[in-house]
Amino acid sequence: MMREILINLPIESHEVPNLRELVGWDGRHSDYPTLFERCNFWAGLRVEKNNELIAFGYVAGMGLQHGYMEDIIVHPQYQKKGIGQSLVKKLLQESERVGLEIVTLTYDSKHASFYNESGFKPCSGGLWRKKD
Template sequence: MKHEICINLPIAPLEVPTLRELVGWEGRHSDYPILFKRCNFWAGCRDAKNELIAFGYIAGMGLQHGYMEDIIVHPQFQKKGIGQAVVRKLLEEAERVGLEIVTLTYDSKHTSFYTESGFIPCSGGLWSVAGT
């Protein structure tokens, strides 16, 4: 089955936290639906049962630079190209709206996924209240 990736797919507040938990991340229930109001745009897709199986978004000022985050694919649908399709759709939308630079951070085990998606690894920095 081919899964259609949609920009600004209508998503209920509990759907993304549920998907986050399915991949072993903290649900961050209080982030939704606030995130949908604050990010530039998001992408997602559903399975044949209309359940959310993939999600990702780009946030930022929306002028020249955006930050891609939370590329999530339901465990039963991983390794089928859906994650890269979400990334491609987000980058197409970024280009359409005039973003010239999109950055992201990722665990080094995902380097090949993101280089295959068109990203160039580079150094950077991280500041966190928790100090990590």
């Protein structure tokens, strides 16, 4: 059984990197706990049986009009059950509660329908990346 998705759920520094690695991403262990200090807010979900973190996402920005949503992650064993959309919905509700008027994100095109169903509209933009 799962618990409720919570805003600013207490999370240990190793938990998000571990979850990132479970979905095939770089763990980025050095980002934590700094991320929790710098982002506007985050949301997470744990399973009741062992208190394992199975979903995570956050919104960063200046806390003014605009925020950026990032790292929507759901443990592979719990994907395709509506948890990701519930996580995004919770983050958007919190965005609205704190006064954000615009939330943007970037995503792989294979996830376009997920984000469209979650209320995001495709738009143009740009991406800069540091050269290796």
